[in-house]
Amino acid sequence: MKITRVVTADVRFPTSVDLAGSDAMHPDPDYSAAYVTLETDGDLAGDGFTFTIGRGNDLCVAAIAALGRQLVGVDVRDLERDLGPIARSLTNDTQLRWLGPEKGVIHLAAGALINALWDLRAKAAGVPVWKLLADLSPVEIVALVDWRHLTDALTPEEAVELLERAVPGRAERERRLLAEGLPAYTTSAGWIGYPDDVVAARCADVVAAGYRQVKIKVGASAEDDLRRVRLVRETIGPDIRLAVDANQTWEVAEAIERIRQLERYDLAWVEEPTSPDDILGHLAIADAVEVPIATGEHCQNRVMFKQFLRSGAMEICQIDACRVAGVNENIATLLLAAKYGVPVCPHAGGVGLCELVQHLSMFDFVAVAGDQPGRIIEMADHLHEHFLHPVDIRDGRYRAPAVPGFTSTMHAGSIAAFRFPDGPVWSGR
Amino acid sequence: MKITRVVTADVRFPTSVDLAGSDAMHPDPDYSAAYVTLETDGDLAGDGFTFTIGRGNDLCVAAIAALGRQLVGVDVRDLERDLGPIARSLTNDTQLRWLGPEKGVIHLAAGALINALWDLRAKAAGVPVWKLLADLSPVEIVALVDWRHLTDALTPEEAVELLERAVPGRAERERRLLAEGLPAYTTSAGWIGYPDDVVAARCADVVAAGYRQVKIKVGASAEDDLRRVRLVRETIGPDIRLAVDANQTWEVAEAIERIRQLERYDLAWVEEPTSPDDILGHLAIADAVEVPIATGEHCQNRVMFKQFLRSGAMEICQIDACRVAGVNENIATLLLAAKYGVPVCPHAGGVGLCELVQHLSMFDFVAVAGDQPGRIIEMADHLHEHFLHPVDIRDGRYRAPAVPGFTSTMHAGSIAAFRFPDGPVWSGR
Numbered sequence: 001m002k003i004t005r006v007v008t009a010d011v012r013f014p015t016s017v018d019l020a021g022s023d024a025m026h027p028d029p030d031y032s033a034a035y036v037t038l039e040t041d042g043d044l045a046g047d048g049f050t051f052t053i054g055r056g057n058d059l060c061v062a063a064i065a066a067l068g069r070q071l072v073g074v075d076v077r078d079l080e081r082d083l084g085p086i087a088r089s090l091t092n093d094t095q096l097r098w099l100g101p102e103k104g105v106i107h108l109a110a111g112a113l114i115n116a117l118w119d120l121r122a123k124a125a126g127v128p129v130w131k132l133l134a135d136l137s138p139v140e141i142v143a144l145v146d147w148r149h150l151t152d153a154l155t156p157e158e159a160v161e162l163l164e165r166a167v168p169g170r171a172e173r174e175r176r177l178l179a180e181g182l183p184a185y186t187t188s189a190g191w192i193g194y195p196d197d198v199v200a201a202r203c204a205d206v207v208a209a210g211y212r213q214v215k216i217k218v219g220a221s222a223e224d225d226l227r228r229v230r231l232v233r234e235t236i237g238p239d240i241r242l243a244v245d246a247n248q249t250w251e252v253a254e255a256i257e258r259i260r261q262l263e264r265y266d267l268a269w270v271e272e273p274t275s276p277d278d279i280l281g282h283l284a285i286a287d288a289v290e291v292p293i294a295t296g297e298h299c300q301n302r303v304m305f306k307q308f309l310r311s312g313a314m315e316i317c318q319i320d321a322c323r324v325a326g327v328n329e330n331i332a333t334l335l336l337a338a339k340y341g342v343p344v345c346p347h348a349g350g351v352g353l354c355e356l357v358q359h360l361s362m363f364d365f366v367a368v369a370g371d372q373p374g375r376i377i378e379m380a381d382h383l384h385e386h387f388l389h390p391v392d393i394r395d396g397r398y399r400a401p402a403v404p405g406f407t408s409t410m411h412a413g414s415i416a417a418f419r420f421p422d423g424p425v426w427s428g429r
Numbered sequence: 430m431k432i433t434r435v436v437t438a439d440v441r442f443p444t445s446v447d448l449a450g451s452d453a454m455h456p457d458p459d460y461s462a463a464y465v466t467l468e469t470d471g472d473l474a475g476d477g478f479t480f481t482i483g484r485g486n487d488l489c490v491a492a493i494a495a496l497g498r499q500l501v502g503v504d505v506r507d508l509e510r511d512l513g514p515i516a517r518s519l520t521n522d523t524q525l526r527w528l529g530p531e532k533g534v535i536h537l538a539a540g541a542l543i544n545a546l547w548d549l550r551a552k553a554a555g556v557p558v559w560k561l562l563a564d565l566s567p568v569e570i571v572a573l574v575d576w577r578h579l580t581d582a583l584t585p586e587e588a589v590e591l592l593e594r595a596v597p598g599r600a601e602r603e604r605r606l607l608a609e610g611l612p613a614y615t616t617s618a619g620w621i622g623y624p625d626d627v628v629a630a631r632c633a634d635v636v637a638a639g640y641r642q643v644k645i646k647v648g649a650s651a652e653d654d655l656r657r658v659r660l661v662r663e664t665i666g667p668d669i670r671l672a673v674d675a676n677q678t679w680e681v682a683e684a685i686e687r688i689r690q691l692e693r694y695d696l697a698w699v700e701e702p703t704s705p706d707d708i709l710g711h712l713a714i715a716d717a718v719e720v721p722i723a724t725g726e727h728c729q730n731r732v733m734f735k736q737f738l739r740s741g742a743m744e745i746c747q748i749d750a751c752r753v754a755g756v757n758e759n760i761a762t763l764l765l766a767a768k769y770g771v772p773v774c775p776h777a778g779g780v781g782l783c784e785l786v787q788h789l790s791m792f793d794f795v796a797v798a799g800d801q802p803g804r805i806i807e808m809a810d811h812l813h814e815h816f817l818h819p820v821d822i823r824d825g826r827y828r829a830p831a832v833p834g835f836t837s838t839m840h841a842g843s844i845a846a847f848r849f850p851d852g853p854v855w856s857g858r
Contacts (some may be wrong), residue, residue: 009779025523025526026523026526026527027523028523028524029523029524029527030524033530052524052527052528053524053527054524055495055524056492056495056524056525056528056535058491058495058528059488059491059492059495059528059534059535060528062487062488062491063485063488063534066484066485066487066488070562093484094454094455094457094458095455095457095458095459095481095482095483095484095485096458096484097454097455097487098455098458098481098482098483099481099484099485099489099533099534099537100532101677101705101727102528102706103532103706103729104528104529104532104534104535104536105488105492105528105533105535106485106533106534107486107533108528108712115453144690148680148704149677149680149703149704149707149710151680151681151682151707152680152710152713153683209635241589248530248578251577251578251580251581252580252581253580253581272455272497274578275577275578275732276530277531277532277578277729277730277732277733277736278578278732278735278736279708279709279736280708280736280739280740281578281581281732281736283840285582298530300532300706301706303706303707304706307706307707307708307709307710310709311709323731419663
């Protein structure tokens with residue numbers, strides 16, 4: 001069975017209308033997927049995507065098409081052996097890498113394609129991606145990673161040892177995963193565009209639904225932030241964890257001052273306090289405040305994760321399934337986080353990011369970091385209905401997917417309806 | 430006079446044929462420009478571009494077209510007052526910024542447009558860009574910069590003070606600039622694809638032409654690097670400076686080992702020893718070796734420059750005219766480099782990068798850092814014939830351009846001939 005065609009789609013949801021997804025830096029997002037299907041001459045296809053917030057989704061689609069050409073002709077059986085080298089060749093095209101290197105549009109596109117390859121490989125194997133990964137040997141896992149520019153922090157040999165130590169506990173953790181799932185928190189209660197009464201009502205709802213952590217957006221005026229954080233803390237009571245997300249809005253000194261004002265409300269973490277590129281700025285903030293500093297959703301590649309994790313600037317590691325070059329590069333980050341003892345709490349506010357990233361957390365739980373205190377996965381409660389196999393959350397916990405693949409397949413009807421600019425949802429505007 | 434139309438062109442030169450421009454990471458570059466013309470309803474037009482090495486140039490062109498829409502209708506007279514806010518609005522589009530933020534394709538595109546705006550503004554003022562910048566007041570210069578995420582290293586107030594200190598010497602330095610130019614070094618002698626005899630012959634030629642520094646590519650095998658460096662040092666003698674460029678190929682520990690092997694040949698600097706994203710890796714290398722560590726051509730934005738410069742990881746600051754968001758963001762970097770006392774020695778190996786970046790160095794010399802020891806500008810000796818006003822190098826020194834604008838305008842015939850994929854140079858292949 002060979003890949004015969006790379007089919008792309010520019011799918012956009014008009015979320016800016018009701019401000020779902022709004023934050024201090026992104027007041028009007030239209031949650032979008034630069035979607036790709038790897039068609040084969042057999043009865044399987046691999047689906048993947050990268051997430052954007054509207055304008056520019058077309059650039060990612062074009063980059064996916066450009067990079068994807070090299071996948072035509074790949075034999076699906078060879079993915080078992082070659083997914084490491086293929087992923088490296090997608091991120092190291094000798095001319096395209098100039099556009100990054102390994103960042104921005106070209107890297108988002110590589111992520112979509114590499115995730116689609118994993119969907120295809122897992123479908124061919126008849127297992128979900130988390131299970132496929134969790135059953136690989138340490139040596140097989142390590143061979144998936146591009147080790148270039150990582151070895152000052154972690155060598156392949158050390159990574160094999162780290163993974164070997166987790167092997168004896170894999171079966172017991174898999175049993176627990178299947179029985180109990182992994183904990184989720186929700187961001188859907190506190191988008192920055194929501195008025196106070198909506199935030200309070202939604203927080204009450206999600207606690208009633210079994211969530212043990214909520215997250216709200218901050219980064220507006222100091223008064224607004226304080227009022228919202230106090231309101232939510234009063235609504236959810238002292239036993240539910242509360243995280244806040246500043247979405248990059250603060251200067252370093254300002255972040256320290258603002259976080260100190262909010263600390264009294266017992267925060268689980270403060271997310272993206274300043275520029276996502278500012279390793280040394282995050283480190284200064286982390287050193288100055290008690291609350292753990294979280295970041296990662298805009299962290300462009302494994303070299304940045306290496307520095308953030310090793311220096312102590314990232315105290316909660318928020319991997320994103322699509323921002324870096326897909327599963328393979330995320331494995332590098334999971335290994336680094338495990339080495340430095342940093343909990344991985346993925347970013348999933350976006351279209352389909354929950355569906356994808358749950359697999360990575362489940363793999364991390366079973367076969368990499370194991371039973372880590374503080375492990376929790378973001379859940380943003382919208383747009384799941386467009387996927388064939390939406391996430392299954394019960395009592396505030398992600399349940400392990402059982403269907404083969406990456407649960408990354410969108411309904412054909414959703415793609416047709418929301419296709420930009422010619423689908424009926426957009427052409428009528 | 431208003432901007433009426435944003436016209437783009439995908440211009441590519443088949444440089445991979447003769448390996449001009451080849452290095453350890455980019456063995457087969459086709460030097461390319463994602464070119465843009467801002468047409469007006471008057472008799473002036475602004476030309477800008479970003480540099481790529483072939484595939485993916487189309488993505489930059491598409492991003493320029495997408496971002497450029499917001500410039501239609503801008504009054505050229507307003508650029509005098511508004512180039513700061515306009516540049517910030519190009520880099521902070523609420524949806525497009527997700528694709529970076531401020532990095533990769535979207536940022537390369539912003540650079541092309543902002544440079545084109547400077548070309549237009551300078552043509553309207555009847556002066557070259559370097560002179561226009563060097564005549565601005567400190568307050569006007571500072572207003573051009575996006576200060577977000579910089580203030581922990583440098584505040585606008587400090588920057589004004591720094592610039593005020595340079596005001597008394599401006600006239601004398603401008604006089605010297607016009608009389609003597611600024612020193613250049615050449616990279617054209619030592620592309621990695623060149624055999625030893627070509628490298629030796631070219632090095633002898635450039636020294637004879639008056640250059641006081643050459644640079645060659647390393648990053649091949651240790652033996653090859655040693656042989657090439659020794660050959661060049663023997664060819665040029667002890668009085669000509671010799672820099673080497675590893676183009677990101679080494680791991681951190683490997684870089685330290687390899688640089689120690691080469692140090693005996695009295696190197697001016699070692700460039701891009703490892704990942705361009707690895708601030709802490711560069712810092713470890715800089716701490717371990719005597720030779721100054723140079724980097725910057727792949728440095729994505731001012732937040733990365735801030736960290737590199739402040740930490741001591743970047744001992745030679747290699748700004749690029751197009752990688753960051755054009756003139757405005759480069760001013761931020763010049764100010765940071767001046768504060769931390771790091772010499773600015775621009776990257777210019779590419780199409781038209783020499784033509785652009787000379788203006789920034791001349792501005793830096795006259796009005797920012799002033800008479801800095803070690804100041805030198807890269808010169809790559811090819812493709813200049815495609816520009817209306819190619820750089821003027823005499824006795825190994827860049828002479829100050831006198832024509833109005835950014836010397837960024839390409840011959841219409843060159844654009845037509847090298848347009849990809851339909852120009853005659855490409856359609857025949």
